Amino acid sequence: xxxxxxxxxxxxxxxxxxxxxxxxxxxxxxxxxxxxxxxxxxxxxxxxxxxxxxxxxxxxxxxxxxxxxxxxxxxxxxxxxxxxxxxxxxxxxxxxxxxxxxxxxxxxxxxxxxxxxxxxxxxxxxxxxxxxx
Numbered sequence: 847x848x849x850x851x852x853x854x855x856x857x858x859x860x861x862x863x864x865x866x867x868x869x870x871x872x873x874x875x876x877x878x879x880x881x882x883x884x885x886x887x888x889x890x891x892x893x894x895x896x897x898x899x900x901x902x903x904x905x906x907x908x909x910x911x912x913x914x915x916x917x918x919x920x921x922x923x924x925x926x927x928x929x930x931x932x933x934x935x936x937x938x939x940x941x942x943x944x945x946x947x948x949x950x951x952x953x954x955x956x957x958x959x960x961x962x963x964x965x966x967x968x969x970x971x972x973x974x975x976x977x978x979x
Contacts, residue, residue: 893945896938 926934951959 889941889944893941896941
């Protein structure tokens with residue numbers, strides 16, 4: 847029983863309190879934009895670039911001197927295979943079609959379309975009520 851006779855008094859002593867320079871939690875920064883906004887912005891930028899490249903390609907004999915500094919679009923196409931050219935053309939057409947659809951819809955149309963989509967879903971996807979009544 848002599849082993850159990852020693853009982854230290856007082857509270858438990860913890861190492862490294864905040865006053866001693868121990869753990870200091872950092873504040874988290876809030877993100878101002880969601881991932882969805884970033885994706886939409888990237889799509890818009892790609893569309894702008896495609897529109898600009900089409901405008902440049904439609905005027906082959908421009909009088910500006912800056913045309914010499916930039917590589918001509920035909921140099922990049924010489925190295926591509928037929929399949930790569932067809933793929934890029936199809937991708938460009940798809941992107942332009944997507945932009946056209948987005949540009950013609952108003953917010954009200956988008957909300958109505960979303961509500962119709964939600965109504966088509968089964969009740970399995972509904973949020974269950976919690977609590978009495």
